[in-house]
Amino acid sequence: MNMTVTSGDSGTEGGFVLSDTDFERFREFFYRRTGIQFAPSKRYFVDKRVGACIQDSGEGDFASWFSSIRLGIRPELVQKMINQLTVNETYFLREDYQFDSLLNSVLPSVMTQRARTGQTGPVRILSLPCSTGEEPYSIALRLLEEWPLIDSVDVEIHAADIDTNVLAHAQRGIYGTRSLQRVPPTWLARHFAPTGGGYHQISADIRSAISFAQINITDTEQMRSFEMFDVIFCRNVLIYFDELSSRRAAENLYGALRPGGYLFLGHSESMSRISPIFAPCRLPEGLVYQRPTTGVTR
Structure with missing residues (x-):
């Protein structure tokens, strides 16, 4: 499926970039759900992972996907979002x-x-x-x-x-x-x-x-x-x-x-x-x- 970039979002080399407004809306929502707040320096990481979430969901753009999770229309997408955006780097006997x-x-x-x-x-x-x-x-x-x-x-x-x-x-x-x-x-x-x-x-x-x-x-x-x-x-x-x-x-x-x-x-x-x-x-x-x-x- 080709991802559609709309409403202030712009794609670079086939990627996905949130508008500044949508980034703020998303990180506030994610913070309320997880306690984790992404700094502006994490924009590339957030853009990439949110783009993957939208791609996997079948929603056409950020607005549709975000409405689906924020309004509880597709609650299963919330856990998928959390799974995409949490960091899980580890190995045996660390520290x-x-x-x-x-x-x-x-x-x-x-x-x-x-x-x-x-x-x-x-x-x-x-x-x-x-x-x-x-x-x-x-x-x-x-x-x-x-x-x-x-x-x-x-x-x-x-x-x-x-x-x-x-x-x-x-x-x-x-x-x-x-x-x-x-x-x-x-x-x-x-x-x-x-x-x-x-x-x-x-x-x-x-x-x-x-x-x-x-x-x-x-x-x-x-x-x-x-x-x-x-x-x-x-x-x-x-x-x-x-x-x-x-x-x-x-x-x-x-x-x-x-x-x-x-x-x-x-x-x-x-x-x-x-x-x-x-x-x-x-x-x-x-x-x-x-x-x-x-x-x-x-």
């Missing part, structure tokens, strides 16, 4: 020092808290956003291979993302060489099966041990379904939010943690710039954030 911190410092602290308070039930870990699954599977691999208590302590690993396409990818658990480049060969042989063409699938036992869900981190009502986690990994997403959305996400993460629980952010993110509700905790491997054992409740 590995944080997994070192999980094993060497955070989990021992969690186990001490559990013993002191008489807490029972599984240790609960959340990866949000989980993208195509490399992060929650990395957590599982590190625990299986290196945590001495893995055979005596129940662990639940939950994973969530706003993008339904990446969740489907994560549940399949099939990865190429780039994603797997940091996985030790012995782990690859033990926990993955080759599927051809340089791809490997993580074992069914590990896939079935992780629960995947679709969720928007800035949606407080959705996030109420997540609670009493001991550890949350929320890396490299807050940098895409403005101040209001970041604060709302921080409050939702706070509510999802049990008192004393730990939060990992990306190396370029700082909770101290967003909200004072978490206590910074400097560990030998790096900085994490902790929900105080007393204070605000959700």
Whole structure:
């Protein structure tokens, strides 16, 4: 199908370019739905992805497509839009020092808290956003291979993302060489099966041990379904939010943690710039954030 460019839009070399007015309308709508606000410097990215959305939808132009999603005429297009415009770049064992911190410092602290308070039930870990699954599977691999208590302590690993396409990818658990480049060969042989063409699938036992869900981190009502986690990994997403959305996400993460629980952010993110509700905790491997054992409740 040939895309029609109308009403102030202009095409370049067969591409698609939003008018300034339509760009502002679109980014405001996307912000309200996701908490993510695109800077003007992201115009090329937005133009390209919105153009793909219109092409796939069968709508003739931006005006028709935008009306269909804004007015709820074709609600299925909203999720497709979100899938197109969210960033999902990741790989196994990314920022590995944080997994070192999980094993060497955070989990021992969690186990001490559990013993002191008489807490029972599984240790609960959340990866949000989980993208195509490399992060929650990395957590599982590190625990299986290196945590001495893995055979005596129940662990639940939950994973969530706003993008339904990446969740489907994560549940399949099939990865190429780039994603797997940091996985030790012995782990690859033990926990993955080759599927051809340089791809490997993580074992069914590990896939079935992780629960995947679709969720928007800035949606407080959705996030109420997540609670009493001991550890949350929320890396490299807050940098895409403005101040209001970041604060709302921080409050939702706070509510999802049990008192004393730990939060990992990306190396370029700082909770101290967003909200004072978490206590910074400097560990030998790096900085994490902790929900105080007393204070605000959700």
